Amino acid sequence: MANDGALKDHPTAVGCAVDEFVIPCPKGRLKLGAKTLVMGVLNVTPDSFSDGGQHFAAEAAVRHGLEMVEAGADIIDVGGESTRPGAETVPETDEIRRVVPVIEALMAKATPFISIDTYKPAVAAAALDAGARMVNDVNGLRDAKMMALVARRGVPAVIMHMQGTPRDMQKNPTYADVVGDILAFLRAQIAAAVRAGVAAERLIVDPGIGFGKTVAHNLESLRRLDEFRSLGRPVMIGTSRKSFIGQVLGVPVEQRLMGTAATVAWAVAKGAKIVRVHDVGEAVQVVRMCDAIKAEA
């Protein structure tokens, strides 16, 4: 079966009681248990905030995707539109033209477990046709067509929280209680998805670090990350190289590896089941170490 990385048991998982989720998906299942999964970011974009342009040519993207598989990525998250603050939207035909050849080539070469990072139903549909097996929606399944697609295809989906849109989300984010507000949104979207025919067991939740949040909001969301487990669904987190790390440490984007590692370790300790990162080899070491410590607890 494909998806070897995600399906393999971690050696330290033996005999320890941890919360465990098994998500059925086309051609297999995604196991989220004692082994924290590492999702590698594959941006096929000219303008992503940290790696824009580096993997824009399909060949370079495929090469980088294969490198991440080799480095131990369990999931490859392919995206064709940057969602950095202020980013311009990309027409869906262009986004499809960016991601589909890359997904097809990756599937032909290594059959990794691929998720499609998009909020556009047509892009998600094309990506699933090309071999992707999960939808990662930064818009949190707010689009009824996306919800219907996920229900119809029976694929796992990440519901991410974002306040506003990438164009305006960092202008003046405000919350009554950042974690409480995100929890309320995620809870409502899980309920709406179930009403639309999505099996609750296929849903993953993500508080959306950096999406309509100040540095203080991001830090509080991480500090209280364990509260998201009350939703009864696996928690995913994407902190990699993000600007709140730069603001805390006073370092530019290319010097945020250690800050990212700290957030990944913290997130695993607080119960995250998937970490979305650019630096896969390093993150694999961090999560394996954290998983080993947790397993002995």
Ligand code: HH2
């Ligand atoms: N962050 C980014 C994109 N997609 N998806 C989820 N579920 N969670 C995240 O935190 C998340 C995400 C932004 O990071 P990146 O893809 O590196 O940048 P850009 O949007 O500029 O391509």
